[in-house]
Amino acid sequence: MSAESPSDDSPHFGRGVPPVGASGRWRWVRVQAGGEVECVSLTSLPWWFDTHHIDGHTLGCLGPECPRWLHKTGVRQRIFLAVAMLPPRPVWLLEVGAPAQPILERALAALGTLHGRKLLVRKEGERAKSPVILTVLGPHPQAASWGAEPDVGAYLRRLWAETIAARERAQPPADAERD
Ligand SMILES: [Zn+2]
Numbered sequence: 144m145s146a147e148s149p150s151d152d153s154p155h156f157g158r159g160v161p162p163v164g165a166s167g168r169w170r171w172v173r174v175q176a177g178g179e180v181e182c183v184s185l186t187s188l189p190w191w192f193d194t195h196h197i198d199g200h201t202l203g204c205l206g207p208e209c210p211r212w213l214h215k216t217g218v219r220q221r222i223f224l225a226v227a228m229l230p231p232r233p234v235w236l237l238e239v240g241a242p243a244q245p246i247l248e249r250a251l252a253a254l255g256t257l258h259g260r261k262l263l264v265r266k267e268g269e270r271a272k273s274p275v276i277l278t279v280l281g282p283h284p285q286a287a288s289w290g291a292e293p294d295v296g297a298y299l300r301r302l303w304a305e306t307i308a309a310r311e312r313a314q315p316p317a318d319a320e321r322d
Pocket of ligand 1: 195203204205206209210213214
């Protein structure tokens with residue numbers, strides 16, 4: 144069920160909580176070096192994607208559709224969760240890297256789900272690129288009433304495809320040939 148995802152034909156109004164932020168985009172959790180953010184997981188399982196990193200942005204690998212200028216930058220796996228500061232909405236996206244993987248694995252082995260779990264997201268040190276350190280905390284008391292989970296996979300695939308297409312329109316790469 145993907146009613147939580149924006150799409151070109153998504154309604155402009157509706158009853159209940161809005162499916163996405165006012166901008167139509169989910170926001171990204173940004174943690175400053177030395178800072179921390181507490182949020183709540185809206186997803187039962189994290190999502191992982193092969194991604195590219197270009198000009199400071201993470202863009203998902205489109206596989207066979209991935210343009211060569213992007214694909215040649217190399218692939219790394221990143222992990223994504225939908226979270227909320229004041230659950231259940233608006234939805235924010237949290238991107239974490241390899242250091243978070245064993246933490247999420249242990250939490251899932253012990254709890255079976257991340258849905259409704261409070262998360263403490265910290266960035267130690269002084270560098271903006273310091274890894275994000277995740278701590279899984281206790282459950283949010285209202286989590287059972289939040290309804291369907293945001294469809295992180297569908298949202299990110301659409302976002303990246305649109306972002307990559309817009310980038311190709313704006314600056315057609317000399318090497319536009321696709322693999
Ligand atoms: Zn690729």
